[in-house]
């Protein structure tokens with residue numbers, strides 16, 4: 282594998298990430314509303330239900346050309362659509378750079394797609410959809426078995442421990458987290474192995490900083506009442522750990538456990 286192949290892989294995945302990002306938007310929108318992602322096949326305007334023109338469906342560009350408004354009813358279209366499409370493409374490209382053309386791409390792309398959907402649904406509907414976690418679990422086990430067959434005990438244990446730790450935290454502080462976040466932690470353990478530890482630390486750190494910022498801007502009483510979705514922070518932690526988790530663990534072990 283030379284660097285030219287890696288760059289080509291990254292570019293291909295970036296381009297692939299744009300339509301995949303569109304599809305993940307559809308999944309994130311429809312699944313929490315009890316609809317199926319594949320029917321109706323064409324995207325529709327959530328406001329007037331008109332089927333979208335093919336060119337309005339072009340990732341990122343379609344939204345920009347419409348200036349964020351429906352062609353038929355002029356309702357504004359959420360900024361989240363182009364942003365999540367762009368995030369998916371960037372993530373896919375970065376994954377291509379990190380892993381190159383290898384079987385390890387498979388779980389990494391599945392994991393990134395899972396994180397994009399749950400972050401989107403949690404911001405949109407305050408829910409981490411069970412169906413998405415279940416599909417991710419099934420495909421994730423197969424992808425991990427193909428990519429890391431010798432490490433199955435590590436990822437099975439990491440999934441179980443991450444799930445258990447988050448369950449204890451959710452039971453102790455029921456206001457802060459839902460069962461969706463607990464199950465998501467298990468999925469993150471499956472894909473990340475022991476790197477799920479820095480992922481969850483990252484999530485709690487950034488989530489706390491965000492919560493404090495909300496309190497600072499709205500006042501403590503109002504800020505405490507504001508429900509901040511936690512899955513986006515877990516997703517950010519998952520992305521962080523996918524790229525830097527093993528480095529963080531090595532650094533930690535070198536520094537505090539004498540290697």
Ligand SMILES: [Zn+2]
Pocket residue numbers: 326327328329330331351352353354355356
């Ligand atoms: Zn419309």
